[in-house]
Amino acid sequence: MSEQDPNESPLGFFTRFWLAYIVFFKILFDGFYAKRINNLHPPKALPDAVVEADTQAELENKLGKDERRIHELEAELKALKSEASVAGDARADGALWLLGLLQKEGRFVDFLQQDIASFDDAEVGGAARVIHDGCKQSLEKHLDLEAIRTEEEGAKVTLEEGYDAKAVKLTGNVSGKAPYSGTLRHKGWKATRAELP
Template identity: 60%
Template sequence: AAPAVTSALQLLALLQREGRLVDFLEQDIASFGDADVGVAARMVHEGCRKALRGHAKLAPVRREDEGATVTLEAGYSPAEVKLIGNVSGSAPYRGVLRHRGWRAETISLPTPVAGHDASIIAPAEVEL
């Protein structure tokens, strides 16, 4: 069965409402100066971070600091750890942690009201 998309659309709508993420991603920023992009990115970051932290609890997959040497024993979860670089042989693997990864511990999205169209990420705005 196809996955339900309502939850994904709800999260996207929250990121748009709080941080204008869709507006930022859909804007052609090639002609903007670095300072302008930096100001916009800071505002998007602040709003999206607020939305994410308000509705999800995330934790790193690995607890070690990035740059630390780690050993992956046989039976490690490829869903949790992606091997990159010169991969050969079999576990145990010894390498440098480049990204700790993220795991969703909890997520709490608003319950849609009857008649809500989740495909509308943000309504058009008309000032009168």
């Protein structure tokens, strides 16, 4: 804004109105005149330092929030890794315990590690019967098992929305939302009682 001369009197309303009317059309239809008027009073910009300071403060604030969120997520991830490690160790211990149980009562591992190609079918069948009986007794001693699905294998089944995805594994071309229809390949098993050491 230019400084005003204290001895100068302002223009009257109608004079300003008439001047605005003339200047409006002069600017509208004369590009050179419009440029000269524009150069008389260039728009004032905010000082770069103020803009940069505000932007810098905003960025630092956002960065601080982002860093705090990263630290929170890292802590959550560390806790989840720890829980997964404990769960993984427990699963491994459980699997090894079960394998040891089947080996002790049914010599299951010995049977699997043996090369049975050199034995005739009758010998393999006889060994399988002994192993089957020992493993079954071991399981019955510590677990009660029942079928997850009651339908016969090979039957057509439909799984409605809300089915237990941990108990039933879908295979093949699975897309969209339930209900899903397909063929039951295996009934599956679940433990209804477990007495583990």
